[in-house]
Amino acid sequence: MSIHFEPIGSVHTKARTLPRHWSVSDVEGELILDEAYHKGLEGMEPGDRIVVLFHFHESPSFSLTSLMQRPPHGDQGKKGVFCTCSPHRPNALGFSIVTVLELTATSIRVRGIDMRDGTPILDIKPDVRPS
């Protein structure tokens, strides 16, 4: 079974180097949605935390020889890929939580970017946590 998705927009950032993870990122950038989807942002406000699901579009094809990987940070040994945030995974799906700074007519300005410029966005959801 193959599942098909189409990007709804893309990530734009001028940062030349990116932090390793959204949880330690102060990098700002824009999420630019295709015009057809703008109405889907209604109700979003500055200060909201949002989940961005995206495609690791520059990752090479995955092979089963990469199921164990050594995370680039920390002094641990190899781990199963599902215990890492590696962009090199069976399905090249990424997930970051960012903070909305500003909504314009064409984009969402956010803080917390750890994606490369041009990354295709697949979905945006509210960051709902147990109260």
Place this chain on the structure above:
Amino acid sequence: MSIHFEPIGSVHTKARTLPRHWSVSDVEGELILDEAYHKGLEGMEPGDRIVVLFHFHESPSFSLTSLMQRPPHGDQGKKGVFCTCSPHRPNALGFSIVTVLELTATSIRVRGIDMRDGTPILDIKPDVRPS
């Protein structure tokens, strides 16, 4: 640009009714990964919180007339789909955070299920939060 993913496994639960969201779910179930991917779980332990990305495989095709939706809970009006957790979205991608209870040779037993039995799993990641 169309992006293709293949399921790495599926969700199994005997629950006949499901809570509306993982953040309020005590439902237990199993994540059964295809055997080829078992090695990718190495390092996972009971008590870990994991992010499960999955396909809302029973959602109907999305049409742009559904960009505004009324959440089934709460007394709010319609909202943009990207401000809701609706399974009916441009890309039928779901995201839940569950707690690992037990790892067996063939599956991960978890608590926090809000997915239907048989849901295709696309990815599993650690739930990394700012410290």
